[in-house]
Amino acid sequence: MSERLDVRKTYKLFIGGAFPRSESGRTYEVADAKGRFAANASKASRKDGRDAVTAARKAFGGWSKRTPYNRGQILYRVAEVLEGRRDQLVAEVRAAEGVSEKRAGAIVDAAVDTWVWYAGWADKLSQVTGNANQVNGPFFNLTAPEPTGVVVIAAPQDSSLLGLVEVLAPVLLSGNTAVVVSSLARPLPAITLSEILSTSDVPGGVVNVLTGDIAEIGPWLAGHLDVNALDLTGVDDADVARELEVEAAVNLKRVLRPGTPTAQSLARITPFLEHKTVWHPIGV
């Protein structure tokens, strides 16, 4: 019997719940940690970025209007599916980051735990960051957190799975939708995460994943007037980060600067919130 042929995969982008090729038709070769061919990935262009923002904006209404409890349940479901595909993720993290099997297992476990931790925050956030304010008059005065809108995330370049989860989950739980530019050299765990998101209950468009170069498509996304916030955690190059911050200033986007710690924390959730205060007369 002849030897079996390799199935050489070409992965696609994740936009609006579908897996389209890049509008530009470009792909690039992804190597594993030892430099061997791992797969082909689509190389996103600025127009893919534009399409992703449109999809994220379209999904924002539905996602942000779900009850926080329901969002928490959906995100917990994602953690369940992550756990169910643990073996695949361990193999991919091993190949991408060149770590031992034991270490890769620990990374995947940490990613699942992080996801569960943030899922739990969905219906507890308003109790912590919201408030019933004391005012001088017969009014209820309530401050409540609301999602800021469409958030563009530059995912960490080295930590391809855990780093991605650490920046993505805190954006989603409050009702934001996201456009993620994955690690350029290690995009495969991000692609697997998109497959997981598309087969859990997350509505299409809530998360959009672009594999490609943040230096190329970042300025278009940072200058996009329909983007509300920018997370630059994964931008390693100081010049690129500076350019993106300048572009983001055009319509005063919220910006999380490079080097912000990624460990699970309330401080990763609050930058993507807006706090609304309402007055209501007592006794009416």
Added chain:
Amino acid sequence: MTKTLTAGLDRLPGVDQVGLEARAAALSTRSIKTTSKQWAIDLAISMVDLTTLEGADTPGKVRALATKALRPDPTDPTCPSAAAVCVYPDMVPFVREVVGDRLHVASVATAFPSGRAPLDIKLADVAAAVAAGADEVDMVIDRGAFLAGDLATVHEQIVAVKQACGSAHLKVILETGELQTYDNVRRASWLAMDAGADFIKTSTGKVQPAATLPVTLLMLEAVRDYRIATGRQVGVKPAGGIRTSKDAIKYLVVVNEVAGEDWLDPDWFRFGASSLLNDLLLQRQKMLTGRYSGPDYVTLD
């Protein structure tokens, strides 16, 4: 209607459906970029009949829409106005009040959108629209009569409505989504032009499918051939379902390639649309600023 016209309509060649759709698809792959795109977007904006035809239309909403048609992008004085505002007859005075004589005011009439009313009521509808200040009337043909083969009735009604219009321009809505075949679209186009239509319009926007590229191409062929045969130029207005700048530019390419440059003018080609204008404005802002714009920067209709 004369017997010669009936015979003439019967002698119109059948439409090659596959060829027509292939031609429309081929023309829609043209790439229009940079300065050409900028020119096309401005032209498309100036061709929009900004439309609201809802039961829930209020004077306030209509006034806001009329203001938007005058100055689609209030932040940019170089942005052209739309061509006209298209409303129901009872809303015409509110539009006139805002636009004065700076824009055309189009009114649908003749028991829009179904056209199912006695002729005298249709004519009264038209007279009311014109009296209220409409200088363009969008009528619907009697599709029931057309499909039953009673072309004479359809023809007579268009002639009567044209008479009731006086000096107002008459646009005849064929409602191509209900005509079943391309052959019927061709026949209805010639029928309407012969009866005196100043414009032929694809659809009411209330029936799916509304305007499609092949149907518009077919109607553009009809107006081109009609001008060759009679010397009179008739305009074309696709309406309904055109929502993106990309679509609008495809239509302009088809206009240029099929009918010719003479029709690339708001007097001879219009888009019946509402959401299209916002997308054109977003694209225009993108071309001018180099940044993608968003729906926060245009008005909600």
